[in-house]
Amino acid sequence: MATKEDILEQLIEEYLIHKGYFVRHNIKYLPRKDHPDFVSNQDSNHSDIDILAINPLLEGSNRVYAVSCKSWQSGFNPTFELNCIRNQRTVRGREAWRGFRELVIPKWSEAFIKVIQDNTGMKKFTYILAVAKINGDRSVWENDQEFRRALEGNPIRILTFKEVIEDILPNLRQTVAATEVGRILQMFKVSGVQMEGNQ
Numbered sequence: 001m002a003t004k005e006d007i008l009e010q011l012i013e014e015y016l017i018h019k020g021y022f023v024r025h026n027i028k029y030l031p032r033k034d035h036p037d038f039v040s041n042q043d044s045n046h047s048d049i050d051i052l053a054i055n056p057l058l059e060g061s062n063r064v065y066a067v068s069c070k071s072w073q074s075g076f077n078p079t080f081e082l083n084c085i086r087n088q089r090t091v092r093g094r095e096a097w098r099g100f101r102e103l104v105i106p107k108w109s110e111a112f113i114k115v116i117q118d119n120t121g122m123k124k125f126t127y128i129l130a131v132a133k134i135n136g137d138r139s140v141w142e143n144d145q146e147f148r149r150a151l152e153g154n155p156i157r158i159l160t161f162k163e164v165i166e167d168i169l170p171n172l173r174q175t176v177a178a179t180e181v182g183r184i185l186q187m188f189k190v191s192g193v194q195m196e197g198n199q
Helices: 007-018 078-086 094-102 106-120 143-150 161-171 179-193
Strands: 024-029 047-054 062-070 126-131 156-160
Touching: 007 047, 007 062, 007 094, 007 126, 007 179, 024 106, 047 106, 062 094, 062 106, 062 161, 078 094, 094 143, 106 161, 126 143, 126 161, 143 179
Parallel strands: 062 126, 126 156
Antiparallel strands: 024 047, 047 062
């Protein structure tokens, strides 16, 4: 279960449960030690998939979602982030690629795909980047050919907080929601509070 600090993660969990997915959190993975590029002092700290979800009623890449949550308050700018990764810049106190190593570094891509297969039995999945908001053109990220190759052709999708809220709210019923965030949203709905903000 997500901790109280992981609000975006809890919201994504609620969204996926509403869509019939079973979810797990913080699935850890590492490059294999016999990989020719494995470097012990660089590759011994686990990365993790924030949410791994499976819907047994679906087929193809929609059956499994591997979700990375980036709840940056300033939002996510795909073009800026791509430029930082490709030009090896430091952002938010570390090299930009480190936040997306599964999309950039082959040994980490391999480990990412393997841990999904080990946990779901599937090599087909959709990679979801969940963000607070998006600034700019999402397609440059979703259609990036280097990222797609790293994920063996599996689709990439950006999902925003606003999109998730707009999907969840109309479908909330009186049955108690699955997460604390879901229950808060239920209270907003039943109380008649209208949530409005900047588009």
